[in-house]
Every structure is written in structure tokens, then in C-alpha cells.
Amino acid sequence: MSDEVKQYSLEEIKEHNTAESVWCIYKNGVYDITHYIDEHPGGGEQLLDAAGGDLTAEFDDFGHSDNALQILKKLKIGELRMEDRVKGKKTENKEKSKGCCAIM
Ligand code: HEM
Numbered sequence: 001m002s003d004e005v006k007q008y009s010l011e012e013i014k015e016h017n018t019a020e021s022v023w024c025i026y027k028n029g030v031y032d033i034t035h036y037i038d039e040h041p042g043g044g045e046q047l048l049d050a051a052g053g054d055l056t057a058e059f060d061d062f063g064h065s066d067n068a069l070q071i072l073k074k075l076k077i078g079e080l081r082m083e084d085r086v087k088g089k090k091t092e093n094k095e096k097s098k099g100c101c102a103i104m
Helices: 010-014 034-039 044-049 056-062 066-074
Strands: 021-026 029-032 076-080
Touching: 010 021, 021 034, 021 044, 021 056, 034 044, 066 076
Parallel strands: none
Antiparallel strands: 021 029, 029 076
């Protein structure tokens, strides 16, 4: 069985922003939460607001339980493709001058 993870573009995910089809992003994973909308203890509104976009901050801010994460995991359909991931945090070039003088 091939275990290839499907890659989705941001454009494609954005299109799934109506009650008919709700996709969202959580930590670069792509989730089809369409059928979870009605079951969400926090209400469907919250999820619909995040439809087609990234709900990482909202999800983490609430401090969801491990169970919530397990539910989310089961709804995973793929991952956000590399080129659409937030580049953000440029790793600072912490080059310490090593004062490398070759001692002869
Ligand atoms: C698909 C993603 C989500 C899943 C699977 C999910 C799942 C859950 C679950 C299982 C609970 C019950 C408490 C717990 O186990 O932590 C819960 C509660 C809650 N969630 Fe979510 N949630 C999601 C996204 C969100 C988002 C994006 C928000 C906010 C914008 C949110 C806001 C809340 C709130 C406010 C409650 C508390 C409801 C109450 O106890 O009255 N959730 N969620």
C-alpha cells in the first residue's frame, strides 16, 4: 500500500470554505472537517469561520484536549504543499565569529 501523503495548494484549500465542503489547515496538515461541523462542542460557527484557512492558532489558543487532536487526526486528508507553507521565522544567522585564525 502506498503511504504517499497528498499535497494540497493553498488555493485549493481556500475553495473549500462553504458548509458543503470545509477544509482547514492545522500545523501544515490539511483536514476535511465538513462532517464534524455539526458535532463540534464549541459550535459550528467557529469552524466555519476558519473554513478554507489555518485554524492552528484558534485551536491551540482554546487548549483543546488530546481527544480533540485525535478527532482532528482522523480527518486528515493530506498536507499543505511545501511552497505554500509560511516561510516565517527566518533562522537568524547566528554565525558567531569564530575568530578562526589559523595558528601556524
Ligand atoms: C477541526 C478542528 C477542531 C476540533 C476537532 C475540535 C474539537 C473539539 C472538542 C473535542 C471539544 C471538547 C473539549 C475538548 O475535548 O477539548 C471542543 C471544544 C471547543 N472548541 Fe473545538 N475543535 C476544533 C476547532 C476549534 C476552533 C477553530 C475553535 C475556535 C475558534 C474551537 C473552539 C472550541 C470551544 C470554545 C470549545 C468549548 C466548548 C464548550 O465547552 O462550551 N474549536 N472542540
